Amino acid sequence: MPQDLSTLVGVNGAEATDSGHRSEEILGLARHAFVEKGFDGASMQDLAKAAGMSAGNFYRYFPSKAALVEALIARDLLEVEQTFRAIATSDDPLAALKATLRERVMENCQDEDPLWAEILAVAARKPDIAALLAGFEIGIVQRIVSVLGLVSQLPEEEAFRRFETHARVIVLIVRGSACGHGPCPAADSDLNELILKTIDRLIDDVLAGKDH
Amino acid sequence: MPQDLSTLVGVNGAEATDSGHRSEEILGLARHAFVEKGFDGASMQDLAKAAGMSAGNFYRYFPSKAALVEALIARDLLEVEQTFRAIATSDDPLAALKATLRERVMENCQDEDPLWAEILAVAARKPDIAALLAGFEIGIVQRIVSVLGLVSQLPEEEAFRRFETHARVIVLIVRGSACGHGPCPAADSDLNELILKTIDRLIDDVLAGKDH
Numbered sequence: 001m002p003q004d005l006s007t008l009v010g011v012n013g014a015e016a017t018d019s020g021h022r023s024e025e026i027l028g029l030a031r032h033a034f035v036e037k038g039f040d041g042a043s044m045q046d047l048a049k050a051a052g053m054s055a056g057n058f059y060r061y062f063p064s065k066a067a068l069v070e071a072l073i074a075r076d077l078l079e080v081e082q083t084f085r086a087i088a089t090s091d092d093p094l095a096a097l098k099a100t101l102r103e104r105v106m107e108n109c110q111d112e113d114p115l116w117a118e119i120l121a122v123a124a125r126k127p128d129i130a131a132l133l134a135g136f137e138i139g140i141v142q143r144i145v146s147v148l149g150l151v152s153q154l155p156e157e158e159a160f161r162r163f164e165t166h167a168r169v170i171v172l173i174v175r176g177s178a179c180g181h182g183p184c185p186a187a188d189s190d191l192n193e194l195i196l197k198t199i200d201r202l203i204d205d206v207l208a209g210k211d212h
Numbered sequence: 213m214p215q216d217l218s219t220l221v222g223v224n225g226a227e228a229t230d231s232g233h234r235s236e237e238i239l240g241l242a243r244h245a246f247v248e249k250g251f252d253g254a255s256m257q258d259l260a261k262a263a264g265m266s267a268g269n270f271y272r273y274f275p276s277k278a279a280l281v282e283a284l285i286a287r288d289l290l291e292v293e294q295t296f297r298a299i300a301t302s303d304d305p306l307a308a309l310k311a312t313l314r315e316r317v318m319e320n321c322q323d324e325d326p327l328w329a330e331i332l333a334v335a336a337r338k339p340d341i342a343a344l345l346a347g348f349e350i351g352i353v354q355r356i357v358s359v360l361g362l363v364s365q366l367p368e369e370e371a372f373r374r375f376e377t378h379a380r381v382i383v384l385i386v387r388g389s390a391c392g393h394g395p396c397p398a399a400d401s402d403l404n405e406l407i408l409k410t411i412d413r414l415i416d417d418v419l420a421g422k423d424h
């Protein structure tokens with residue numbers, strides 16, 4: 001594990017890293033039980049079984065279903081961080097941001113969508129999960145704002161004031177284009193193109209100083 | 213019950229109407245158990261209890277949880293039909309459509325949102341529920357297309373060809389602004405105004421013959 005990655009996930013030394021890898025592996029296996037049976041339908045026993053472990057051993061890694069959801073969100077946030085680090089260090093951060101958003105819109109109907117739909121439903125009932133999810137979404141909004149701030153060479157505070165609302169609408173549209181948040185849209189290039197055009201226009205207008 | 217309404221819900225005569233009213237009442241009570249325990253967490257026993265009935269009697273009205281979800285969706289579609297009938301017969305259908313969309317965006321964080329989040333999660337796992345939900349969404353898209361066709365005086369087929377994609381993006385944005393489909397957004401007038409501006413621009417552009 002490279003140095004920066006281990007810092008990001010907050011582990012140090014070989015033992016913790018091994019444990020991190022093992023958690024990741026368990027997460028990948030247990031999520032099938034979540035998707036198949038739902039958050040409430042899947043017992044800790046089911047989750048342990050899906051991971052090929054005894055319930056006692058499983059509890060050592062994830063003491064609750066909420067802990068498992070937290071780990072799933074943390075894993076996704078790590079991916080988001082890596083993506084946005086690549087955008088910020090690219091030659092053309094604006095083009096890289098637009099390309100990333102395009103990729104997200106185009107790749108709707110993911111393997112993970114039923115899992116996210118499940119997490120959203122749980123969030124509507126459980127405030128602790130809702131808070132985790134809200135933090136995840138704010139994290140994405142902040143990273144979009146940072147890229148727009150970098151492109152327009154504005155200080156952080158000014159960038160946030162100017163770009164936050166637009167970034168939130170962009171996240172809302174990208175989220176809406178994913179499958180888990182509604183009936184899976186038919187693979188429709190006209191629809192995707194209009195979604196992307198709407199997003200690009202939001203970005204171009206706010207960078208040009210319109211709409212604020 | 214007025215003639216047209218009884219036709220819409222597919223019931224005839226006093227007995228069926230009484231049964232319809234009773235179903236509606238049970239639906240209103242049982243949904244609390246869904247919201248509280250989730251689709252998988254709530255047993256038919258829980259649902260019957262929430263409706264103050266014996267399980268046997270409850271089964272007579274709703275033989276399965278899927279039947280209950282179907283009834284919830286049918287109830288909402290009935291509301292949608294009434295709303296769009298009012299839009300079509302108003303003096304200014306375009307203004308009425310925009311006002312309705314504004315209302316929907318502004319009223320985010322509804323009492324019903326956790327229920328919809330739950331239904332979406334179930335849809336990701338159960339194809340029959342997904343099909344019901346897709347039908348509901350197509351119904352809304354078709355009604356928006358009809359209003360735009362009425363405003364631009366185009367025949368139905370031509371209206372569908374020209375407006376369908378825009379109507380789908382509008383539905384996606386309105387859906388995304390609701391609470392049940394993501395972390396409940398803070399009551400934020402800047403956010404709502406930008407969402408509405410984005411929707412209005414989609415409508416105005418496509419009516420002006422741009423974007424197609």
